[in-house]
Amino acid sequence: MLQEVETTRRYEVEIQLGKTDESHIVRTIEYWDIERKRYPQYDHTAVIVAEEITARFLNVISLFNGMIPLIAVQMSTVQLGDTVSLLFTTVIDQLRLGLVDEDEEVHEVTDRAYWEHRGTKATVAMADELLEIVREIDPKLELKYNKFYIGLANQGRPNNFVQFRPQKNAIRIEPRLSRSDVVEQKIESAGLDVMDYDNRWGRYRLRLSKGEVKKHAAVLRDLFDAAYRDAAKEEG
Secondary structure (H helix, E strand, C coil), X not given: CEECCCCXXXXXXXXXXXXXXXXXXXXXXXXXXXXXXXXXXXXXXEEEEEEECCHHHHXXXXXXXXXXXXXXXXEEEEEECCEEEEEEEEEECCCCCCHHHHCCCCCCECCHHHHHXXXXXXXXXXXXXXXXXXXXXXXXXXXXXXXXXXXXXXXXXXXXXXEEEEXXXXXXXXXXXXXXXXXXXXXXXXXXXXXXXXXXXXXXXXXXXXXXXXXXXXXXXXXXXXXXXXXXXXXX
């Protein structure tokens, strides 16, 4: 069992010598299922580690991915002189879910008052400031108040390339971007407060306090623009 520091993501890891087999896959899924039921407050991911993941079982594992968050890692050894090192290769990564699936709460639409109670009027007002930045990219976008996040929509059609989650003393913003050194360097150089990267949904999680929207407006616009373009490519 592994857990990411400062996040609610846990990994149920099954390690086996040699090739993958039926029992290996079954055990991995069983461990994942037991832990997610025991601790539903966490995000759980099943991980298979083996010396060899054969083509046959690679196909089987691929069938589960999407329904079960699953990562397959192949481990090998490399000897250079007197030194032996372990080499880990991710054969199957956790499937990144699409934008349509993200709007699963679309029928649980709330309103501004709901979020002002869940956060505060001040943090919801920060979502308005962020919308102004978003509208520099697409003037037709509006805030859409869902149960678990404030999304975006164009004439009622969801476009959640970035989501907002007002809290009591801050607002969390989640642009949908592939993880990369370029993006992370840009975020780090700007001094943004990074919570973590959500592998399941492919989103950076950033926290802004009062007054920081204007301070970071330029870099936020760059991040939103990149996320908007990526979403357009996926749809088109």
